[in-house]
Amino acid sequence: MVMTNDTTHDASPRLNFAKAAPKAFKALIGFDAAARDGLDPALVELIQIRASLLNGCAYCLHMHTSDARKAGEDEARLHMVGVWREARNFFTEKEQAALALTESVTLVAQGGVPDDVYAEAARHFDESELARVLALIFTINTWNRIALSTAKVAGEDERAAH
Secondary structure (H helix, E strand, C coil): CCCCCCCCCCCCCCCCHHHHCHHHHHHHHHHHHHHHCCCCHHHHHHHHHHHHHHHCCHHHHHHHHHHHHHCCCCHHHHHHHHHHHHHHHHCCHHHHHHHHHHHHHHCHHHCCCCHHHHHHHHHHCCHHHHHHHHHHHHHHHHHHHHHHHCCCCCCCCCHHHC
């Protein structure tokens, strides 16, 4: 089987997940809200941006970079999220640990979550925070998959409609 990176979609619209599976959609919104509860909003956006970059989700990337800007995030940091390892000076050690964990969990099939990555995150977050960071990573990966599977268009933000 040859995998391509062709994301061209035919002209027929795909399903609206929120309308087609309202209970699942509501449950995911609740899980997402519980995950982010008490976490630094800037950190939340950095995690969501990094996962969306890794998953190639333009819809979520646009949404979360826009949210980060509205929340006052520094434009230079937004530009550096994709290359954070080469631009560590833009991010705190805690943010770097969260970004590394985000990468490992998002790309879990490529080698799991290494002990050193987990230990570094555990050094910066207490158990409750770490559990919520993990939950946030789980939710953004789910949102990315929903957006990609249903061909959401970057720049359209449907959150206000729900």
